[in-house]
Amino acid sequence: MKKVLIVILLSVNIINAQKNEYLGIVKDSETLLPIEFVNIYFENESNNNSTGSISNELGEFTLRNNEDKASFSHINYESLTIRLDKGFNEILLKPKTFILDEIIISTISAREYLNNIIKDSEKKITKNTLLKSYCREIVKIDNEFTKFSDALVDYYVKKGNGKSKIVLRESRVFDNGNIDSLDNSGINEVNTVFKLRDYVKNAYDFDVLEEILEDKNYEFERKLKKESNGKEYEYIEIIPNIERKKLLFKGYIIIDIKSKNILEYKIQTSENHLKYATFTNILIAKFKINNSLKWSKFKMFNNKYVLTYNKKQLELQIKIGKKINSDFNFNSDLFVYEFIENVEIPKKGYKKNTIYDAGTNYKEEFWEKYNFFPLTESQQNFIKIAKEK
8 A cells, every 4th residue: 555655646746847847928019018917827727726827027927837838818918828838938919909998887886886896706705715825025125125035825715704814834035134224224124014914815805995985086987898809897997086185096997797706906006196195103203105006816717716816015215213214115926826615724823924024944945836926137136145145
């Protein structure tokens, strides 16, 4: 029996080792500019619990699979299915042309319609679900990297409410030590402003959307979009009041017409309103928002509603007395690469707020196997320098 088990384990390892690696970049076929956050799926992933992959902010991607036929999709581009080369791949996507792009006229206001959609979407988690994810957090102060951390994080999401227990399986952290340009090096101890345990919860409870819906400074424009391939979806634009002299946001929400599910939403600060950002006092410091971004993507897998990507970004100007006046950039990315339903929620989970708090603890080079966001050159340089310290 032991021999049989050993043979099986060896077979699994050999199969995993034979997965091909595909590198590349996704570009606009007309401008040849990189396209960020393109969804990528292999054909064999449509029938299992793998959520696919995604390109990074520079359009770059790294894929590992036994098959070479992959599909690339983006809200603004025509989908493309192509066989990949084992070397470097340049993928060119054509901007979408819509055969229908019209405003929806309804007796129900767009605000009321969205409220109903959100209430329904909040109930989509019908079974306790495990979301296996690769997550990373990055901190920059005055445009200089100070902290980088990534990890494999298991989110055990409770049925119905989106709250979860998390298990941090493996992690690594890097920092650059003290920043010479700051008079008070203690400020370099800031790891992030986000809480790791809230990433999935905040995506599923749509809190940022609900706050905007309650604010009378926004209008919402519903549009029905139909692509040349016959695919239809609703696109709701969030429009801030241009005359309101306060910090406001803009964004969009994409809704699947058949299931009435939110497939994607993106909320960020409105450039026209950034000039109205003011400082807020907190304890001995005060801060001002320079930029804010909240971006979540979902997908339907055989009637299962699954979060696939969640991004948070916050840029702040922080002042403490007369000595500190610095720009902070906090960034987090969470990519769900697999999900499992009907799981048992663990009694204990990771209690700390950030990946950085866990320190470096890993058994395998997990960032090579599960990181679908290739590091940018500047990030790679930072890690290289941090390792040498």
